[in-house]
Each structure stands twice: as structure tokens, then as C-alpha cells.
Amino acid sequence: MRYTVDNISAGKRLDAYLGEITDLSRSAAAKLIESGAVTVSGKRVEKKYQVKEGDEVELTLPEVEEYEAEPENIPLDVVYEDSDIIVINKPSGMVVHPAPGNYTGTLVNALLYHCKESLSGIGGVMRPGIVHRIDKDTSGLLVVAKNDAAHRALSEELGYHGIEREYHALVRGGFKEESGTVDLPIGRHPVDRKKMAVIKSGEGAREAVTHYEVIRAYGQVTYLKLRLETGRTHQIRVHMSYLGHALLGDEVYASTKTLFEKQHAPLFDGQILHARRLSLTHPRTGERMTFECELPDNFKRLIEILEKQY
Numbered sequence: 001m002r003y004t005v006d007n008i009s010a011g012k013r014l015d016a017y018l019g020e021i022t023d024l025s026r027s028a029a030a031k032l033i034e035s036g037a038v039t040v041s042g043k044r045v046e047k048k049y050q051v052k053e054g055d056e057v058e059l060t061l062p063e064v065e066e067y068e069a070e071p072e073n074i075p076l077d078v079v080y081e082d083s084d085i086i087v088i089n090k091p092s093g094m095v096v097h098p099a100p101g102n103y104t105g106t107l108v109n110a111l112l113y114h115c116k117e118s119l120s121g122i123g124g125v126m127r128p129g130i131v132h133r134i135d136k137d138t139s140g141l142l143v144v145a146k147n148d149a150a151h152r153a154l155s156e157e158l159g160y161h162g163i164e165r166e167y168h169a170l171v172r173g174g175f176k177e178e179s180g181t182v183d184l185p186i187g188r189h190p191v192d193r194k195k196m197a198v199i200k201s202g203e204g205a206r207e208a209v210t211h212y213e214v215i216r217a218y219g220q221v222t223y224l225k226l227r228l229e230t231g232r233t234h235q236i237r238v239h240m241s242y243l244g245h246a247l248l249g250d251e252v253y254a255s256t257k258t259l260f261e262k263q264h265a266p267l268f269d270g271q272i273l274h275a276r277r278l279s280l281t282h283p284r285t286g287e288r289m290t291f292e293c294e295l296p297d298n299f300k301r302l303i304e305i306l307e308k309q310y
Contacts, residue, residue, distance in 0.1 A: 138271065153283035
């Protein structure tokens with residue numbers, strides 16, 4: 001992979017620069033630099049080298065070792081299960097599938113133990129059965145395919161927006177309107193490559209539509225219901241942040257903490273976002289099915305506190 005340093009990035013340390021333009025952590029970038037996998041204009045340099053505008057940075061990633069997710073006896077909150085699908089209420093803090101840095105303790109590891117051999121193979125050995133994902137620190141419902149036919153049917157339904165996903169969230173600020181729609185494309189952030197952003201035009205911008213409705217206003221905190229029409233990475237978090245209504249507890253898309261967050265810090269373990277309702281067409285029977293789950297305890301406790309204040 002080859003990158004040309006622009007004037008915005010000029011002056012940054014090489015490891016920091018790579019951490020911004022790739023999915024690598026800064027420490028991982030430093031290790032690659034030290035191993036000789038990174039050159040600048042054809043020469044090896046140290047990790048503390050300050051890049052200059054016009055520098056040609058070339059990165060050669062080592063071959064990825066073959067890895068297969070292993071079953072782990074991790075408790076699951078199963079909302080529904082049959083021979084074709086399983087619907088899980090995922091807790092906040094659980095990664096959906098293994099990836100570099102998170103090879104154990106994921107939902108996939110738990111599913112492999114619970115379902116044994118009954119998971120779709122379409123997602124490969126790292127993502128068996130996974131049709132769609134939710135962020136690590138987002139809780140709530142997702143459906144998993146237990147065979148390839150179910151996986152194909154659910155993926156097709158997801159593609160034409162037939163699977164309905166309703167989320168509940170606590171966000172910053174008040175709304176003048178009771179409901180609205182955000183129709184703004186999302187792509188990889190142009191500077192911080194670990195983040196997503198609203199990208200109004202250009203390569204990598206993908207359609208993203210989020211509908212929202214105010215459930216209850218609590219001064220400078222609003223309880224929202226949101227419905228996804230598309231399912232881009234971090235979509236709700238990016239759209240709400242763009243509107244100036246970043247999710248409470250979101251440490252990626254909010255630059256500072258509110259006084260409310262500081263006062264009740266033990267109740268925050270990430271963004272306050274919960275996939276509460278999921279509707280889909282059963283891949284075998286054609287029946288329309290709707291699943292719901294309660295808000296997690298910390299979400300409910302925060303609402304109790306807000307109710308007393310307002």
C-alpha cells in the first residue's frame with residue numbers, strides 16, 4: 001500500500017501518520033516500521049520520523065495467519081431460536097466476530113459453542129452465520145443464520161431494506177422538531193481512518209438514511225427512537241454527531257463529556273444505544289416476525305435519573 005503525504009499531515013510522526021490513514025493502531029504501526037515493512041520515498045526510517053508533504057510512504061503488510069474461531073462457553077441471551085435462525089440480545093462490550101486484537105470472547109465464539117455445527121458457512125471461518133453486525137458497545141438484537149439458505153435469504157432481505165431495525169438512544173441537546181430524517185452519505189473519515197464521517201461526495205461515500213423520533217425531552221438530553229433504512233458502520237452515531245446531537249457515552253464522535261455524563265460516569269460503558277426491535281421475514285416459512293427486548297439496566301437507570309430531574 002502506498003500513500004502520499006499531504007500538507008495537512010506534514011510534520012506528524014510516521015507511526016502516528018500510519019495510525020490515522022490505516023486501521024492500524026499506533027503501536028502496531030510502530031512495530032511494522034521497526035521491522036522494515038515501511039519505507040519513506042524508498043528508504044527505511046525510524047518511527048519518530050516526521051513526514052513531509054510529498055513523501056511517498058509504502059507499507060507492506062505481512063501475510064495474515066490462517067485463523068478459525070473456536071467455540072467458547074459464554075452465556076447468551078437467546079430471544080428466539082429454531083433450525084434456521086437464532087436471535088440474540090447482545091450485551092454492550094461484546095464484539096460480534098473475531099478480528100485482529102479480538103480473537104476470543106466474541107459473539108461468534110459463543111455461538112459456535114451454543115449452536116455446534118449449525119451455523120451458516122457463508123461468512124467464512126471468522127464470521128459464521130453473521131448476517132449483520134452492531135458495534136461492540138451497542139447492545140440489543142441481531143439475527144444469525146444457522147444454514148446457508150437462511151443466510152442468503154436474510155442477506156437479500158437486508159439488501160432491499162426489508163429487515164426493520166429500531167434503536168433507542170440518549171443524545172445530547174434538544175430538538176425543535178418531534179421527528180425527522182437524516183439522508184447523508186457516510187464514508188471513511190478523510191483524516192482519522194478509524195472513524196466514519198458524513199462524506200457528501202467523492203469515492204467511498206455510501207448512501208445512509210436514518211429516521212428519528214423524540215420519545216422524551218429532558219432539558220439538554222433527549223431520548224430518541226431511531227430506525228435504520230440503511231446499515232452503514234457507526235451510522236446512527238455519525239448522523240447524530242453531525243446534527244450536533246452526539247450520543248451520550250460516545251467517546252469517538254463526541255469531543256468532550258457533558259456534566260451529566262461526568263456526574264453519572266459509572267453508568268456509562270460506551271454509547272447509550274440499544275437495538276430494541278427487529279422485524280424480519282422468516283427465511284423458510286415466509287412469516288413476518290418481530291422481536292423486542294428490554295433496555296439494559298444502565299440505560300433504564302439513566303432514564304430514571306432524568307425522570308426525577310425533569
